[in-house]
Amino acid sequence: MTSKKVILTGSFGVGKTSLFNQFIYARFSDRYLTTIGVKVNKKVVKVGDREISLLLWDIAGEVTQDKVPTSYFLGASGIVYVFDLTRPLTYKNIETDINYLKDLLPGGIIKIVGNKKDLVSEEQIEAVKNSLSVPVNITTSAKTGENVSDLFQELGTDLIG
């Protein structure tokens, strides 16, 4: 089975750990506990008749990506960049952040994810997407679990392909 390192990154409080917990353990907690350093876990995703083991690195949130230790990104095959659909501050620097990550991981797969979709309407989601200069790959809700497994399924498919 192939193993791939995937980094979950983005500003603090956007729900990276909640996405991680929802994907790995299918659970959600309303309590906010900031991540210290990194937490690593894995989950096997089935893509067609193949399996891929995703080693997920849930990194402590930083306002801008250049503050995250670069060594965490070494050897990664994919990055999940998460922002909070309800907090414009978390996607204010999105273009700079994505360009920075593309430089760090040339040829790597980057998924841009708008989280907390349960707190906003479809119109608000569209408005946020239209205001951004980078395409949003998927919008999720770590709370309800909506689109969470789809996100990692898509990522697994891209990593195998």
Add this chain to the structure above:
Amino acid sequence: MTRINKPLDDDLLMRKLKNVLLKEDREQLMQLKEVLDDPNQLSEKVNPLIEQRLDFLKKNFPKEYRLVVNQIVEERLRGFQDEVLNIMYPVLGKMIRKYITHQFQLMKDRIDTTVRSTFSIEALKRKLKSVFLGVNESDLVMSQIDGPVIEEIYVIQRNSGLLLGSASLNNTIDQDVIAGMLTAIKSFVEDAFQRESEDLERIQYGSYKIFIQNYHSYYIAVVMSGSLSAKESDALSTRLSNFTDKELTQISNIDNEAIQHISSKLNEYFVQPQRNN
């Protein structure tokens, strides 16, 4: 006149009647008042009853109030779990330290007894070694008793933290996750101190030590229990280098087959010999 005096007569009569009828009650009331007003008399009357009740409670408290007290204690403990832990932690630490010190003393005593009373060839060898090396014989016995045990061994890709092979004495933990976390810790420490040419080489957690040997594109992490002397540490380093030269340098492509090969060789070199001993 008659009409006016009649109620007065009635009142007088009524009072007299009351005096006659209630005389006894009033006397009793006065006696009671005297008892109540005088602490000595009151104690004399009430103390036996209180003592009786206290005796009853002493004998029956656990039975009568056990459920209520248990419920209160459980609720308090649940509500103040963190505070209770904070209070208990240093106490537990002291108790554990005391226990360990005591156990060490017992072990040392046993070893001393063994050293004094044994005349076997093994003991003679140990005595000679002790004389030549200038090491206390008890320390030699101790090092034999508390020797290092390899619990887990991993070959990990240096940057990604992906597992390239592993072997375990007990197979209790998810080795992929451990490999990832070890790499994260290494990255964090090496990043924090910003010494490009230096690597993290040891991690200690309780009685476990993680010995790390770094190579260009991978590193080997050995999780050990027991004590590891400087000499044993050097010997382990040499064993790891020999293993690397013989088994890892020939692998050019890391695929599932290579990972299985590395794992099997790690088991053969490091874990299986311990099982055989």
